[in-house]
Amino acid sequence: MEFQRETYSSNHKTSFFNLGILIFMIALLLFLPLFISPLWIRITTEVLMWAGLAQSWNIIGGYTGYLCFGHGAFFGIGAYLTGLLMVHLNWPFGFCLFISGILASFLAFFIGYPTLRLRGAYFAIATWAFGEMIRQIATILDITGGAFGMQLPAYLNLPFFYYIMLLVTGMTYLTTHLLLERARFGYRLLAIREHEEAAEMVGVDTTMTKIKAFALSAFFPGIFGGIYAYWVTYIHPDSVLKADITDFMVVMAFLGGIGSLWGPLLGAIVVQFIQRILWIVWGEGTFYLVIIGLSICAVVLFIPNGLIGLLEVRIHSPKESINFLMKKFKW
Amino acid sequence: MELFIQTLIDGLLIGGLIIVVGIGFSLCFGVMHIVDFAVGEWVMLGAYTSYLMVRYFGHDPMIYLPILFLIFAGLGWLIYPLIYRAVSGKRHNPVIMGLVFTFGLSIMAKGGALSVWGYHIQSITTWLSGKSLSLGGLVTLPALRFAGFIFGIGVTLLFMIFLYKTKFGVIIRATAQDRETASLLGTDVKKIGGLVYSLYAGLTGMSGVLIGALFSIHAAMGAKYCTLAFFVVVLAGMGYVPGVIIAAFVLGLLQSLVGVYIGGRYNLVALFIVMYGVLLITPKGLLRRGI
Numbered sequence: 001m002e003f004q005r006e007t008y009s010s011n012h013k014t015s016f017f018n019l020g021i022l023i024f025m026i027a028l029l030l031f032l033p034l035f036i037s038p039l040w041i042r043i044t045t046e047v048l049m050w051a052g053l054a055q056s057w058n059i060i061g062g063y064t065g066y067l068c069f070g071h072g073a074f075f076g077i078g079a080y081l082t083g084l085l086m087v088h089l090n091w092p093f094g095f096c097l098f099i100s101g102i103l104a105s106f107l108a109f110f111i112g113y114p115t116l117r118l119r120g121a122y123f124a125i126a127t128w129a130f131g132e133m134i135r136q137i138a139t140i141l142d143i144t145g146g147a148f149g150m151q152l153p154a155y156l157n158l159p160f161f162y163y164i165m166l167l168v169t170g171m172t173y174l175t176t177h178l179l180l181e182r183a184r185f186g187y188r189l190l191a192i193r194e195h196e197e198a199a200e201m202v203g204v205d206t207t208m209t210k211i212k213a214f215a216l217s218a219f220f221p222g223i224f225g226g227i228y229a230y231w232v233t234y235i236h237p238d239s240v241l242k243a244d245i246t247d248f249m250v251v252m253a254f255l256g257g258i259g260s261l262w263g264p265l266l267g268a269i270v271v272q273f274i275q276r277i278l279w280i281v282w283g284e285g286t287f288y289l290v291i292i293g294l295s296i297c298a299v300v301l302f303i304p305n306g307l308i309g310l311l312e313v314r315i316h317s318p319k320e321s322i323n324f325l326m327k328k329f330k331w
Numbered sequence: 332m333e334l335f336i337q338t339l340i341d342g343l344l345i346g347g348l349i350i351v352v353g354i355g356f357s358l359c360f361g362v363m364h365i366v367d368f369a370v371g372e373w374v375m376l377g378a379y380t381s382y383l384m385v386r387y388f389g390h391d392p393m394i395y396l397p398i399l400f401l402i403f404a405g406l407g408w409l410i411y412p413l414i415y416r417a418v419s420g421k422r423h424n425p426v427i428m429g430l431v432f433t434f435g436l437s438i439m440a441k442g443g444a445l446s447v448w449g450y451h452i453q454s455i456t457t458w459l460s461g462k463s464l465s466l467g468g469l470v471t472l473p474a475l476r477f478a479g480f481i482f483g484i485g486v487t488l489l490f491m492i493f494l495y496k497t498k499f500g501v502i503i504r505a506t507a508q509d510r511e512t513a514s515l516l517g518t519d520v521k522k523i524g525g526l527v528y529s530l531y532a533g534l535t536g537m538s539g540v541l542i543g544a545l546f547s548i549h550a551a552m553g554a555k556y557c558t559l560a561f562f563v564v565v566l567a568g569m570g571y572v573p574g575v576i577i578a579a580f581v582l583g584l585l586q587s588l589v590g591v592y593i594g595g596r597y598n599l600v601a602l603f604i605v606m607y608g609v610l611l612i613t614p615k616g617l618l619r620r621g622i
Contacts, residue, residue, distance in 0.1 A: 067430050069368070114610040121366040121569070124430050125561045126610060128368070132558055133603040140596045193424070243554070247438055254431060289442020296435030300417045300428050 015182055018261055022177060026170045033159050045162045047272050052169035053224055054252035054264035055176055059217035061250070062258030063180050064210055065193035066116065067124045070131030072245030074104040074218045077134065078225025079240040080144055083152050086230070097226040104222025105215040112214040117207050119196060131246060138237045149236025152229055161231045168227065172220050177261055189213055193259070251292050254299045257306025266307055337470050338591045339584065344472070346583025347480035350487050351538040352556060353563035353575040355531030361507035361570035362527045365418060365429040370560045371553030372440035373532055377403060377539020378548040379444065382455050392455050392540050399540060400533040407532025410436070411525040437553065444550035453548040460544065479541040486534065487576060494572065503527060507570065562602050566609055568621020577617065
């Protein structure tokens with residue numbers, strides 16, 4: 001199929017190329033804080049976080065083809081759990097992060113079990129309702145501080161958060177590369193996305209594979225939530241559980257290109273850039289939601305393979321490139 | 332005991348109104364296989380439109396019901412070609428594209444409403460607000476809720492007659508049953524989809540007037556009605572239209588019982604638990620008739 005050739009880099013040459021770029025980028029980012037100002041360290045940390053979150057959404061949304069509209073809930077759960085464990089039990093930060101990730105995965109298993117047995121939109125609906133429920137629970141529970149939120153021990157060390165974010169984001173991309181682009185698990189997911197009945201026919205345990213993919217994709221937002229909570233030190237339902245977090249993950253993954261390793265990274269960079277520009281021009285407001293919604297719709301209508309699909313232009317002749325681009329804009 | 336009966340009646344009355352939100356949504360899924368994430372935003376826009384009309388033209392909001400139906404049916408008719416474009420063409424996974432497209436629409440509508448009207452809470456009053464009927468001294472029927480119930484039942488009856496007794500309804504049901512065969516027999520599937528979508532948008536926008544009059548109007552209210560609509564179609568069985576009626580009453584009763592005996596703050600939690608149970612035990616809905 002034409003689609004397979006375009007977006008799924010199954011041959012080993014591209015695969016080693018991707019791994020090389022990944023390692024090179026991580027190495028480059030390791031030394032970046034030595035050369036840039038604290039403001040830029042902050043911005044880069046945030047971009048790294050969003051790139052990781054978008055990639056984690058991509059695991060279930062892009063590679064498996066099941067849209068999760070409650071992914072922000074895992075982020076919030078991670079943030080709250082890390083906060084609670086650190087404040088009440090004084091557990092070490094790294095261990096709290098791990099526990100948060102495990103809990104998020106466990107909850108994903110719990111939601112995925114009934115909904116991923118079914119095909120179609122049940123999963124999207126159930127995850128959306130789950131996200132709404134978690135937000136309400138965080139507002140009514142006493143232990144989470146209700147609508148007022150909770151305070152974490154302050155730790156003002158910018159490079160620390162930069163490096164830990166880099167570590168987890170690197171882990172997310174490496175996992176995606178090794179487990180979804182190169183391993184049998186990834187091929188199973190691809191088979192499910194392209195033709196679920198056929199995949200089942202040739203012996204793929206579709207339900208279990210989908211649940212595993214969902215648990216994997218929920219693990220990372222749990223950890224990112226924990227890091228974010230410790231980083232900003234004050235969390236409340238409107239900051240770590242608002243619907244925007246899911247919206248941003250979806251728009252970043254879609255704008256960059258779903259089902260590709262580099263799409264979410266590109267999407268995260270572009271969206272963060274646009275958001276900062278908007279913030280400078282308009283200041284605080286809700287207009288950015290219109291832009292997010294508009295860009296999701298525009299991507300679906302015009303470039304369903306995302307920006308990364310546009311970058312695959314082969315530079316043989318200008319005419320060929322133009323034809324290629326015209327084909328990409330599917331109107 | 333009196334409280335219990337009153338709670339049951341309140342729940343049934345709300346359930347009657349919720350049918351209107353769920354029924355178009357369910358038909359829309361049945362015919363086009365699209366889950367419209369913007370369902371709550373249609374309710375929100377309907378409520379705001381009626382609020383603005385009352386503010387600028389006066390009169391009672393109830394008389395704007397037919398006008399709102401026309402406005403929102405028109406809007407749905409205009410938006411539908413884009414949705415059709417999103418789910419067809421050379422895209423390899425139309426279901427995903429449709430879902431994400433309506434998700435984008437809902438974010439856009441919510442963001443636009445928040446930008447224009449802010450976080451203020453508005454309300455509209457009708458001549459029925461605050462009045463109530465007493466039933467044998469035992470229970471009282473709040474007039475507005477009763478009107479909402481009557482409206483819901485009336486619209487549902489009309490809708491059912493349209494769907495099951497007219498030729499056009501037969502075509503819609505045939506398309507829902509098997510798109511390809513219907514199109515082979517000469518049905519313009521795209522056009523039918525457009526009509527169903529505009530019918531759905533009109534009904535949902537119209538229900539916004541009564542929902543706005545009964546509860547409150549604010550720009551972020553869409554999420555709540557989106558959850559309710561999802562709950563109703565899952566309970567009814569996705570795409571099974573008659574099931575919506577039972578599911579809406581179950582939802583109304585559940586909401587009202589939880590609100591009185593446990594606390595209104597827990598309603599989403601209760602809804603999720605019931606929805607989870609239904610998906611676990613009978614994923615095709617309470618009547619096992621979904622697709």
